[in-house]
Amino acid sequence: MFDNLKILWHQGKQYIPDVTTATVPGIFRGRPVISGIKVEEELLAELCPTNAISTGPVRIDLGKCTFCGECAVQFPEKIAFTKDYKLSTNERARLIIKEGEDQPITMNPDLIRSEIHRLFGRSLKLREVCAGGDNSCEWELNASNNVQFDISRFGIDFVASPRHADGIVITGPITANMAEPLERCYQAVPSPKMIILAGTDAISGGIFADSPALNREFILNHTIDLYIPGNPIHPLTFINGVLGLLNRRG
Numbered sequence: 001m002f003d004n005l006k007i008l009w010h011q012g013k014q015y016i017p018d019v020t021t022a023t024v025p026g027i028f029r030g031r032p033v034i035s036g037i038k039v040e041e042e043l044l045a046e047l048c049p050t051n052a053i054s055t056g057p058v059r060i061d062l063g064k065c066t067f068c069g070e071c072a073v074q075f076p077e078k079i080a081f082t083k084d085y086k087l088s089t090n091e092r093a094r095l096i097i098k099e100g101e102d103q104p105i106t107m108n109p110d111l112i113r114s115e116i117h118r119l120f121g122r123s124l125k126l127r128e129v130c131a132g133g134d135n136s137c138e139w140e141l142n143a144s145n146n147v148q149f150d151i152s153r154f155g156i157d158f159v160a161s162p163r164h165a166d167g168i169v170i171t172g173p174i175t176a177n178m179a180e181p182l183e184r185c186y187q188a189v190p191s192p193k194m195i196i197l198a199g200t201d202a203i204s205g206g207i208f209a210d211s212p213a214l215n216r217e218f219i220l221n222h223t224i225d226l227y228i229p230g231n232p233i234h235p236l237t238f239i240n241g242v243l244g245l246l247n248r249r250g
């Protein structure tokens, strides 16, 4: 017992008391800021592996960005990544960062269905569907439930069966093989239900966007309730995104 107490004392408090205001240490890349300084915009756009950068003026689509950081390395005077991890929103257009803007990414309250607050505000069960993912976003979703991030404190849990769920969280670019299982899983969730896209691959296909091995009809056929950028997503991005959708973010 004494040894266990020593370990606990050594490790200190691991949990994050307030996940809405926590800061992220290390080299985390969050919301980018694009300065108004003139650069060779075509060169800048060409170096992006996922065509996330467009020009005239320069914009970065966080739904396509892999957060590789190459644009900030090659053009540090033009692009810098902040540590702002609150990247999630329910409107696809809000994921596009424009030159000269340094504003937090917010939700569009007009797009949040009334039943989401009414039915899921205090308790939300989610079923995760890995639709061809590389296990990175899946690991981070697991981490959101560990002792540090502890998403269960908000009454948000992952469940094994879609029949016990209030919505699905999709990771991965949605391969053709996963298109039908994904649709069947979604249909098994009782209504009303929500769809959350977690990670760049799920939002846009990421580096696989043009691959014939994908079938992204699901995205076209259903309304998306929440977009969570990241490659992979950070647990704080995921938790704050879901809290924002439930109107519980600080």
Ligand code: SF4
Residues within 6 Å of the ligand: 047, 048, 049, 050, 051, 052, 053, 060, 064, 065, 066, 067, 068, 069, 070, 071, 072
């Ligand atoms: S960080 Fe994003 S925008 Fe910049 S080069 Fe990488 S993928 Fe493109």
